[in-house]
Amino acid sequence: xxxxxxxxxxxxxxxxxxxxxxxxxxxxxxxxxxxxxxxxxxxxxxxxxxxxxxxxxxxxxxxxxxxxxxxxxxxxxxxxxxxxxxxxxxxxxxxxxxxxxxxxxxxxxxxxxxxxxxxxxxxxxxxxxxxxxxxxxxxxxxxxxxxxxxxxxxxxxxxxxxxxxxxxxxxxxxxxxxxxxxxxxxxx
Numbered sequence: 437x438x439x440x441x442x443x444x445x446x447x448x449x450x451x452x453x454x455x456x457x458x459x460x461x462x463x464x465x466x467x468x469x470x471x472x473x474x475x476x477x478x479x480x481x482x483x484x485x486x487x488x489x490x491x492x493x494x495x496x497x498x499x500x501x502x503x504x505x506x507x508x509x510x511x512x513x514x515x516x517x518x519x520x521x522x523x524x525x526x527x528x529x530x531x532x533x534x535x536x537x538x539x540x541x542x543x544x545x546x547x548x549x550x551x552x553x554x555x556x557x558x559x560x561x562x563x564x565x566x567x568x569x570x571x572x573x574x575x576x577x578x579x580x581x582x583x584x585x586x587x588x589x590x591x592x593x594x595x596x597x598x599x600x601x602x603x604x605x606x607x608x609x610x611x612x613x614x615x616x617x618x619x620x621x622x623x624x
Contacts, residue, residue: 447512448475448476515547521552561579
């Protein structure tokens, strides 16, 4: 893979209960593309991954959420799992962190249940999106147009449904982060 994201810094916002593969695979794709990646979490040391219904591995936290500066990042990844985004959308600091990316037009990639936090951050209205199927009503009620497709891109927002879609999600995420940064720099 070419180093299309070299010089870019990407935040992955997660907490306990994150669907492990939805964090690990995007991080790997971003690192392979040359990005610097920080796992950002409300707790300072480790978060616990899950493999669907089973506990997974402990995942190191690079930057505690209360020390993370959203303006220092060129993109944001919101992995899923049910527990992770449900906890994050109830955390005011996490919602404000996500809202900062939305307000600045910084590229965001969200998979599975990850869009729940985007709903709370007012980041879905008028967007065409996909997600885990159970979020269809939530996203529609928040003003998004929900579609059942493996990966959807809409003005810097990349969304995907499930772990089976990770290959397509990761490829689109890298592409959109690369293009999104160039669009922002051209507008400055």
